[in-house]
Amino acid sequence: MNDSGRAERRETVAEHKRTIILDAARAVFEAEGLQGASMRMIAKAAGYTPGAIYAYFPSKEHIYAAALGESLERLKAATEAAVATGTPAQRFVAAGLAFFDFYDTNPRDLDLGFYLFRGGIHPQGLSVDLNAELNTKLLATLEPLRVAVLDDGAGADRARVVTADVLAHASGLLLLAHTKRLALFGGDARAMMRTHLCERLARGNTPESG
Incomplete structure (x- = not known):
């Protein structure tokens, strides 16, 4: 050899x-x-x-960051694959649902990404540098969403706000579904996510839109 x-x-x-x-x-x-x-x-x-x-x-924190980083890479691949074709509006909905579906079908990744393991919801013990690296990877998973909003006619500031809104809505629904709290209301988390995405589009992308 x-x-x-x-x-x-x-x-x-x-x-x-x-x-x-x-x-x-x-x-x-x-x-x-x-x-x-x-x-x-x-x-x-x-x-x-x-x-x-x-x-x-070098440390357990680096192992955690590596595991979470690989999870985010798989999420990025999922959101990017979802926007291979379609109008900006179609890509917006597809990217939002791809983000939701990834965590909905991979609950261990949800635990990993949202620090839901024993000890509470916050980036425990991770250094500033590790957090910055992981935040960059998270933003990359949402980039297809942001680009779809831009392509639909929004400015950069508006695209940022809409992307954050989708992240917040998806996170809330996932946590409620994951902890079975959504069952109290008889709602279907994915259907609710799709509705929110479509309604977000219906509001338009002008700065004064609510």
Whole structure:
């Protein structure tokens, strides 16, 4: 095997180990939360020594950020695929529903993204740099929505407000559905999300629109 082949094999093995670590970490975070988890717990769940884990990640916070970052990459792929064709209005609705559907069908990603594991809803223990990196990735998942609003005739400020509104509405519906609170009202979360998106379009994109 030549040097190129050996390097490729090492890279494949490293990526495989990284995947095992992240899968084990997700299970530990789900059970213990970020605060309760430890590198030793993650190493044990992955079948490695703590030293082997540190060779890939310097801290449990970096592992959490890596897991969340990969989740956001998959979400970005989903929202981008949803807007491959269609008018701006159609792309707006499709992107909004793709965002909703991703978390609705992947509840563990919802827990990961909204810090719903034990300990409360806030970016616990993550550094400013890690938060900034993850926020950039979150904005990238919403970019198809923002572009659709721009293409529909809105200005940059309006597109930003509408995108934030869709994020807020989707987040609220997902949390209510995820915690079964929406059942109190007999509502269907996805149907409500679609209605909101269509009504958002009906209001128009002028600055004075409510």
